[in-house]
Each structure stands twice: as structure tokens, then as C-alpha cells.
Amino acid sequence: MARIEKRARTGGRTVYIAKWYTITGQDRSKTFASKKDAEAHLTKVRNAKLHGNEFDPASGRMLFREAAALWLDDRKASLKATTYAAHAERLAPTTAESMTRHARLTHKGQPLRIDPSFGDYPLNKITHDDVQAWVNRLVASGRQPSSVRNLFFVVRQILEWAVKTKKLTANPAEHVQLPGNRTASVAKGANKSAAKRSRRRDDPARFLTAAQVAVLAAATPWPYSVFVHTDAWTGLRPGEIIGLRVGDVHLAGEDAGESWLSVAESVAVIDGEPVYLDPKTEGSVRDVPLTADTAARLRAYLAVHPNLHDPDAPLFPGFSAVPLRLPHMRKREPGTVPPSRLSAAVRDAGAELRAARHEDLPPADRQAAALADLSVDEAA
Structure with missing residues (x-):
């Protein structure tokens, strides 16, 4: 009473x-x-x-870090494993030593990651100005607009969870001004590399021409050249091509018939280990036709595959016969393709990257559009 x-x-x-x-x-x-x-x-x-x-004012004294852990735990059952792992990484604590050692973790002495910025604050002490100032620091540091928005959306969802669970009466992250889709402002006096990053487009949608694909495949040592050629002519996402198994390759006879790849899985690295997952969307489960040249390369590749008769074996395994790791595919491995050799080959071919702005098309269709000027004979 x-x-x-x-x-x-x-x-x-x-x-x-x-x-x-x-x-x-x-x-x-x-x-x-x-x-x-x-x-x-x-x-x-x-x-x-x-x-x-x-509303219980005392519950608002919960630290943001504690609320973030509860929010993430509540969403574990509904999130894809890759999304959950990405959120966990964004919310991971960062030591003062790490922030001192890595310049990208701070801007003018102020933290950029979520936990150092808000983790030790009670929920009811976080203001709209605090969130806006943090977003402004991210933009001024040269982060891409999409990266800024992704980090902000995590913070906003955690604070919204606090409102729903009666720990806050209002969400301080509402009406925060975010960077636009294509540009990011750089504060006066920012370093040159940050300025260059800010001028890049978000998702520039660049694709190789047929000539560039040929040069790149020729400059890549076998069997990686098969991987490069197949990915270029199928437009598969990185996780999809790494997730292919031997049984996903359907090759027609050498004289007639169609060849195709069955895309039904994707591979992601979670907690340092490659894991097979369902594709990104339901529409991602599909059959992808192969050109005659691609089919011939895969036929020769499979002829010497160490697990040819195991349909569940990775089509493109690493040295330990497990699926290739995405982080390894996004950077050049030492000793594989010397930069000087590749750049010289591209320069001799006179090939230049051309940007395609087909944002309304999926990646596979956009790659196909970049090669659409080829005849059937040239594609084969």
C-alpha cells in the first residue's frame, strides 16, 4: 500500500x-x-x-555490459550462428593495453568499441548526447558508414531491450543522427588514410572483366586457379564456394549435356573453426550452371582430388582436408601469388577495374552482368 x-x-x-x-x-x-x-x-x-x-528506477542501475550479456543471451535461439558470433565480437571487452597498441580502437584518446564506450556505465546514466558523441567519433575516425550503423544498431537494440524490461523509461539511442549510405564525414585534421577510407563508396560493387578473370586465373598457381576461375564464373558468395562438397558438382558427359553446381550450404568461421550453415536466404539454395571451360577445369581437378569418392568431402579443402577458412581467403597467403607477377600480368593485358552500379541485383547477377558482352563461344 x-x-x-x-x-x-x-x-x-x-x-x-x-x-x-x-x-x-x-x-x-x-x-x-x-x-x-x-x-x-x-x-x-x-x-x-x-x-x-x-518502472523500477533501481533496475536502471544495471551496467550496460550486464544488459548486453542478457540481451545477447535472450537472442541466441533466434539468431543465426554467424550473426550471434558477430554481435558477441562487437560487444567483447577491450583492454586498455589493446586500445593503446591499436590506433583503430580509439580516436583522439576516446574509445570506439562498444564495451569501452558504454560497458561500465549504468543504463540510466547513458544519455542521447553520449550515444551521438560516440557515433560522431566513429565517423570522424574514418569508419565506413555501414560499419558505424552496424555498431550503432547493436547499442540501440540493447537499450531498447532495457526499455522493454522496465529498466529504462525511454531509449536514449532514438533520433541519433547517422552517416549516409554513400559518404562519411571526416573531422578536420584526421589522418590521410582515414580520409581515403571516407571517400570510398559503401559496397562499390566492382567486378572483373572476362580478360581480368583469365589473367588472374593464369597468374594463380594450380589448384587455386580452379577455385578462382570457378568463383568468378559462378558468382558464389565466399562462404558458398568454400562450403561446396564433392557431391555438389554435377558434370555432364564430355561431348554433350549441362553441368552445374548445387548450392545448399555455406561455411563460416565461428570461434576459430569452420562450420557448415544454411545459406543466407531460402533463395540461396539453387543450382548454378557451369560454362564448358569451368566444367572442364573442375573435371581435371576432381580427377586428382584426394577424396573424389566421398560426396561429403570439401570440394576445395585446405592443407588439412577441412574447408578453407574465410579469413585466409580474404588475404594473400605468403608465397602463393607474388604481387609483382600479378600486377605485371594485369598491366600487360591492359585490364582496368570497372565499377558496376547494379545495387538492385544480387551479387551473382551483377557478376554475370559484367560478363554479359561475351558470346557463347567466348564463354565456353
Whole structure:
């Protein structure tokens, strides 16, 4: 039952203490200078209970780091394993030593990652200005707009979870100004590399021409050249081509018929290990036709594959016969393709990258569009 107690403080000052019980039976109190203010507060408490909007100020003292852990745990069952791992990485703590050692983790001495920025703050101490200032630091540091938005959306969802669980009355991340889709502003005095990053397009959608694919495949040692050629002419996502198994290759006879790849899985690295997952979308489960040249290369490649007769074996295994790791495919391995050799080959061929702006098409279709000027004979 709600009530007001009148108390005399040292020095003769009189205060009024509003006391009430929460819906869970916890005793709460708040002190006011006048009885009128105390009564007004209890009226708000009663109305909140009546409409199911009761708010416990004490719960807002929970640290952002603790709320983030609870939010992530609540979403584990509904998130894809890769999305869960990405959120966990974004929320991972960063030591002061790491921030000192890695310049990309700070901007003008202020942290950029989520945990150092908000982790030690109680939820009810995080303001709209705090979130906006953090976003501004990310932009000024040269982060791509998409990266800034992805980090911000995680923070906003955690704070929204705090509102839903009655730890906050409002989300301080609402109405925060974010960078646009194509540009990111760089603060005056930012370093040159940050300025260059800011001028890049978000997802420039660059694709190789047929001549460039031929040069690149020729400059790549076998059997990696088969991997390069197959990916270029099928437009598969990195995780999809790495996720191919021997049984996913369907080769027609050498004289006639169609050849294709069955795409039904994708590989991602989670906690340092490659894991087979369902494709990105339902539409990603598909059969991808192969050109005659691609089919011939895969036929020769499979003829010496160490697990030719195991349909579940990775089509493109690493040295340990497990699927290739995505991080390894996104950077050149030492001793594979010397930079000087590749750049010279491209220069001799007179090939130049051309940007294709087909944002409304999926990646496979955009790669196909870049090669659409070829005749059937040239493609074969």
C-alpha cells in the first residue's frame, strides 16, 4: 500500500517520503521537499501499475555490459550462428593495453568499441548526447558508414531491450543522427588514410572483366586457379564456394549435356573453426550452371582430388582436408601469388577495374552482368 511519511531532518527541515511496493513486492521510497510532490509521485506510480507500465528506477542501475550479456543471451535461439558470433565480437571487452597498441580502437584518446564506450556505465546514466558523441567519433575516425550503423544498431537494440524490461523509461539511442549510405564525414585534421577510407563508396560493387578473370586465373598457381576461375564464373558468395562438397558438382558427359553446381550450404568461421550453415536466404539454395571451360577445369581437378569418392568431402579443402577458412581467403597467403607477377600480368593485358552500379541485383547477377558482352563461344 502506498503511503507518505513526514520526517524532520537535522536543522529543522521537513521532508516527505513517498513509500510504495512494486508489483514484485519490493519496498521502494523517494524523498520530496513537499507533500504535494510526494503525492504527485505516488499518483504516477499508481497509474503506471494500472496500465502495466510500472518502472523500477533501481533496475536502471544495471551496467550496460550486464544488459548486453542478457540481451545477447535472450537472442541466441533466434539468431543465426554467424550473426550471434558477430554481435558477441562487437560487444567483447577491450583492454586498455589493446586500445593503446591499436590506433583503430580509439580516436583522439576516446574509445570506439562498444564495451569501452558504454560497458561500465549504468543504463540510466547513458544519455542521447553520449550515444551521438560516440557515433560522431566513429565517423570522424574514418569508419565506413555501414560499419558505424552496424555498431550503432547493436547499442540501440540493447537499450531498447532495457526499455522493454522496465529498466529504462525511454531509449536514449532514438533520433541519433547517422552517416549516409554513400559518404562519411571526416573531422578536420584526421589522418590521410582515414580520409581515403571516407571517400570510398559503401559496397562499390566492382567486378572483373572476362580478360581480368583469365589473367588472374593464369597468374594463380594450380589448384587455386580452379577455385578462382570457378568463383568468378559462378558468382558464389565466399562462404558458398568454400562450403561446396564433392557431391555438389554435377558434370555432364564430355561431348554433350549441362553441368552445374548445387548450392545448399555455406561455411563460416565461428570461434576459430569452420562450420557448415544454411545459406543466407531460402533463395540461396539453387543450382548454378557451369560454362564448358569451368566444367572442364573442375573435371581435371576432381580427377586428382584426394577424396573424389566421398560426396561429403570439401570440394576445395585446405592443407588439412577441412574447408578453407574465410579469413585466409580474404588475404594473400605468403608465397602463393607474388604481387609483382600479378600486377605485371594485369598491366600487360591492359585490364582496368570497372565499377558496376547494379545495387538492385544480387551479387551473382551483377557478376554475370559484367560478363554479359561475351558470346557463347567466348564463354565456353
